[in-house]
Amino acid sequence: MDNWKNILDENILKFNVNFAAIFVLNYECLKDYVINQIRDFYSDEKWDGDNYIFEETVEYKKEVRALDKNIEDSSLKWFIQSEAITADDFEKYQIIRKRRNDITHELLKNLNDGFTEKDAKLFADMLEIYNKIDKWWINEVEIPIAGDEIPDDYDRNSVCGGQAMILSIINSIVLGNQGAEYKDIFDKLNKKLVMEHRKMTVK
DSSP: OOOHHHHHOHHHHHHHHHHHHHHHHHHHHHHHHHHHHHHHHHSEEEEOSSSEEEEOOHHHHHHTGGGOSSHHHHHHHHHHHTTSSOHHHHHHHHHHHHHHHHHHHTHHHHHHHOOOHHHHHHHHHHHHHHHHHHHHHIIIIIHHHHTOOOOTTOOTTSOOOHHHHHHHHHHHHHHHOOHHHHHHHHHHHHHHHHHHHHHHHHO
C-alpha cells in the first residue's frame, strides 16, 4: 500500500473505482453475449411452464463446443470462423480476460496501484471486439432471419443492439460525466409518455 494518493485523493479513488466497475461490467456483458448468442441460436427452445429453457443440440456441440474445452474460447473461435472477428481479436480477449480476473480478485491492490494507459487501451479493445460481434450478428444473422426489406439508405456499420446501446450510455455517464445529458433526455421522454397517457385517458 505505497500509493496513498490513489486512496486518499477522493477524485482519483472515485475514478479508479468507477473504471474497475466499468471494466468488469463490460467484460461480463461481452462474455455473456459471445456465449449466449450462439448457444441460443443453435439450441432448442422449450417452455417448462414458467420460463423458456434452451437445450443444447448435437449441432451446437459439434459446430461450437468442439472447437475448444473452454466455452468462451469455443464461442470466440466460432466467430473467427464466421469472420466476425480475427485471430488477433481472440488474443486480445485473452489478455482482457486475464486483466479482468486480476482486477476482480486483487481489487484493493489495483485501487492502490491505479490504472494506466495500457488498461485504457485494453478497455478500448474490449469495446471494439463487442462492437464487431454485435454489428456482425445483427447484419448476418438477425436481419436475414427476419426477412425484412432493407432500405436503400441502410448503413450496416451504424447498427447497434439493445445491450450495446445500454452499455454505451452507462460508460458515457460513469466515465464521461454525461449523466446530466441523459437525465435531460429521460425527462423529455418521460414528459412525452405522460402526455400520451393523458390523451389516451381522456379518450
